[in-house]
Amino acid sequence: MKKYDFIIAGGGMAGLSLAYYLNNSPLRDKSILILDREIKNQNDRTWCFWERGRSNPFEQIMCRCWETVAFNGPGLSKNLDMGGYYYKMMRGLDFYDFVRSNLQQNPNITFKQATVERIKDTPEGGFVITSDEPYLGNYVFDSTTALKLNLAQNHNLLQHFKGWVVETPQARFDPDVPMMMDFGIDQGGDCRFMYVLPFNSKKALVEYTLFNEALLEQGVYDAALKKYFENDLKIIDYQVSETEYGVIPMSDEAVERFVGKHVVKIGMSGGATKASTGYTFLRSQRDLQTMVKNLAEKGSPVVETPWLARRFKLYDSILLNVLENKRFPAAGVFAQLYKHNPPAQVFKFLDEDTTIAEEIRIFLTLPIGVFLKAAFAVLWRKL
Numbered sequence: 117m118k119k120y121d122f123i124i125a126g127g128g129m130a131g132l133s134l135a136y137y138l139n140n141s142p143l144r145d146k147s148i149l150i151l152d153r154e155i156k157n158q159n160d161r162t163w164c165f166w167e168r169g170r171s172n173p174f175e176q177i178m179c180r181c182w183e184t185v186a187f188n189g190p191g192l193s194k195n196l197d198m199g200g201y202y203y204k205m206m207r208g209l210d211f212y213d214f215v216r217s218n219l220q221q222n223p224n225i226t227f228k229q230a231t232v233e234r235i236k237d238t239p240e241g242g243f244v245i246t247s248d249e250p251y252l253g254n255y256v257f258d259s260t261t262a263l264k265l266n267l268a269q270n271h272n273l274l275q276h277f278k279g280w281v282v283e284t285p286q287a288r289f290d291p292d293v294p295m296m297m298d299f300g301i302d303q304g305g306d307c308r309f310m311y312v313l314p315f316n317s318k319k320a321l322v323e324y325t326l327f328n329e330a331l332l333e334q335g336v337y338d339a340a341l342k343k344y345f346e347n348d349l350k351i352i353d354y355q356v357s358e359t360e361y362g363v364i365p366m367s368d369e370a371v372e373r374f375v376g377k378h379v380v381k382i383g384m385s386g387g388a389t390k391a392s393t394g395y396t397f398l399r400s401q402r403d404l405q406t407m408v409k410n411l412a413e414k415g416s417p418v419v420e421t422p423w424l425a426r427r428f429k430l431y432d433s434i435l436l437n438v439l440e441n442k443r444f445p446a447a448g449v450f451a452q453l454y455k456h457n458p459p460a461q462v463f464k465f466l467d468e469d470t471t472i473a474e475e476i477r478i479f480l481t482l483p484i485g486v487f488l489k490a491a492f493a494v495l496w497r498k499l
């Protein structure tokens with residue numbers, strides 16, 4: 117059995133990003149095997165995230181980059197200047213193609229299409245059993261394992277959404293301003309908003325997004341989108357050219373990332389999703405860049421979370437507790453956040469880059485009694 121230096125199980129966002137960073141590091145001569153059951157030749161998702169500056173490693177394949185986003189919620193309906201942040205959009209297929217063409221130039225990197233059946237840590241290395249043949253690696257990076265959610269002990273909401281890429285014969289979208297959250301729709305007693313990402317004035321991805329516990333029938337998402345087009349956007353004449361559907365766990369379940377000496381979980385499987393927002397892309401990039409740096413400099417992929425940084429997990433749990441127990445309408449929480457704080461400060465907070473003093477200033481703009489009750493409930497549950 118051939119032993120690889122690195123086996124990457126799952127060549128999606130996290131797996132390909134890791135391979136890209138390895139290929140652009142002093143470790144580029146190591147042997148790397150990338151396993152995925154799919155060929156990844158479909159545009160299966162669109163990633164958006166905010167970021168300061170224009171120097172993302174994948175900047176050249178961003179299909180849109182905005183300095184302003186719109187928000188519509190109770191008591192606040194306006195365009196938000198991102199104050200130095202950019203809201204960036206990238207198509208999944210552009211990312212897969214770009215990374216693959218970068219990796220294919222390196223003869224030490226092998227792609228195999230196979231289903232991963234089991235990954236095991238052994239004294240000799242990470243052992244991967246696939247539908248094809250078994251493989252051994254000094255390190256196995258796994259993004260194929262779905263999170264197992266423990267409903268009784270943790271806050272586990274689902275962020276689920278369906279989107280239509282729509283084309284119109286006339287210019288109907290403002291290409292300079294995406295709608296980040298439009299809460300002006302029926303809230304159904306939980307958290308529901310529309311999300312509009314314009315490619316240009318005649319083409320946009322419009323997504324119906326919910327944060328709650330139960331997925332809907334596909335027809336229910338479609339009906340909500342149709343209603344939004346007719347009643348809110350006032351667009352009757354349109355063609356749906358693509359659809360997108362996704363479910364992202366919003367969970368404060370602890371994830372064991374370094375599952376053995378030779379096996380590391382990455383991406384969503386490795387807990388890279390921010391529990392309170394569902395954003396995963398940029399957090400994975402930061403994490404994987406640190407992992408490759410540690411591998412190159414120390415020979416270990418372990419990424420430590422500083423003790424004080426763990427407070428952000430507590431904040432996530434508190435927000436999830438507010439949403440799950442319907443302590444305050446979700447639309448109101450987001451409206452208060454953006455009404456009373458500069459948007460850049462909110463993005464910095466959600467990126468976990470703020471200081472404790474900045475966080476206290478943000479907390480004071482929220483319904484403090486509600487959040488304190490949620491904080492007690494979270495701490496009680498943890499105890």
Ligand SMILES: Cc1cc2nc3c(=O)[nH]c(=O)nc-3n(C[C@H](O)[C@H](O)[C@H](O)COP(=O)(O)OP(=O)(O)OC[C@H]3O[C@@H](n4cnc5c(N)ncnc54)[C@H](O)[C@@H]3O)c2cc1C
Pocket residue numbers: 125126127128129130131151152153154156160161162163164165230231232233259260261360361362363364382383384385394395396397398
């Ligand atoms: C439709 C959609 C839109 C999203 N939009 C955003 C967004 O705008 N911003 C954001 O930050 N996050 C977003 N996310 C969340 C997150 O960024 C993505 O899910 C991201 O792709 C997660 O990366 P990953 O590598 O963990 O998983 P994936 O990208 O799903 O990669 C996992 C790979 O493993 C392969 N695989 C799985 N099981 C096996 C197996 N047994 N054997 C072999 N291969 C296997 C899959 O084929 C896949 O290629 C979105 C998610 C979805 C589903």
